[in-house]
Amino acid sequence: MNQNKIIRNDSFFRNKPLFSLIGFFFLLLLEMSLVTGIMMLFYDFDWINVRFDYNIPERAKLIFSISSYLFILKNLYFFDPEGLTIVFKKETKKLRHFSFGFTAGITTLIFLYIGEIFAGYALLVKFKIDFYLLISVILGAFFVALGEELFFRNFLFKKIHATSGLTTATIISAYIYAQAHFLKLDKTLIEMLLPLTGLFFLGISLAYVCYRYDFWTAVGLHAGWIVPISYSTIDKTFKFFPEFTKITGDYYPIAGYFGLLMALIFLFSLLAMNLIYQTIPQE
Secondary structure, three states, X not given: OHHHHHHHHHHHHHHOHHHHHHHHHHHHHHHHXXXXXXXXXHOOOOOOOOOXXXXXXXXXXXXXXXXXXXXXXXXXXXXXXXXXXXXXOOOHXXXXXXXXXHHHHHHHHHHHHHHHHHOOOEEEOOOOOOHHHHHHHHHHHHHHHHHHHHHHHHHHHHHHHHHHOHHHHHHHHHHHHHHHOOOOOOOOHHHHHHHHHHHHHHHHHHHHHHHHOOHXXXXXXXXXXXXXXXXXXXXXXXXXXXXXXXXXXOOOHHHHHHHHHHHHHHHHXXXXXXXXXXXXXXX
C-alpha cells in the first residue's frame, strides 16, 4: 500500500514540476517557521529585530542550519523520490565522475589562488599540511556539496528546466545559489557585488556540468572548490590586503576574484561577438 502511494506521488510531481517547486518551498517555509518559533522559546531575545551574524548564539545558528538541511533533504525525498533514487543508484562510474570533478575543482582553485598572489591581492603566510584538518575538511566538503547539489541542481535546476527551458533554469538556479550563499546584511552593495557575481558564475558552471556531464561530476567539482577555501580559511594560509577586501567584503575573497575574472571574460566575449557581427557582410 505504501509503495503504491509513493509511486502515485512520484508520478504526480514528475508531471507537474511547477507544483513540486511551489509545494517544496511552501512546506520548507512552514517547517523553518516552526523551528524559529520553538527556538524563540528557548533563547530570550527578539529574533525579528536582530541580525543573523551578530547576537544570535552560535548554538542557535548551528541548530537552525542543521534543521534547514534536514528539512530540505526530507522534502526532496517527498517531492522528488525518483531523483534521489537515480542519484544514489550504485554505479562504479559515479566514483570516477566525482574524482574527475573533484580534481578539476581543486586545480581551478589553486590557479585562482596563484593569480591572487601574483596580482598582489594576497600573501602566502604559511604552507603546511595538517592531515587531520585536511580529512575533516574533505568529509565536510563532500556532505555540503552533496546536499547543495541535491537541492540546487538535482531538484531546483531540473524542475525549472522541465517547466521553462535550459537558459531560464540555469540563470534562476544560479542566482538563488549565489544569493543563498551571501546572507551578509552588514555589507554594502560594492562589497557584495563581486562575490555575488563570482558565486553566480559558479552556479552557472555547476548547472552546466550537471546538465552536460552528470550529477556526481558537479558534486566533485563543488567539493573540490570547498576544500581549498575551507582549509586555507581555517588554517589562515593567506593574508588578504585591505585594498582587495574592500570590494569583497572580507567574505571568501576568492569568490570576489573569480567574479572579477568572469565579469571581464563575459564583457570581452560580448565585445568580441559584437566585432564579429559587424565584420559579417550584410545582405
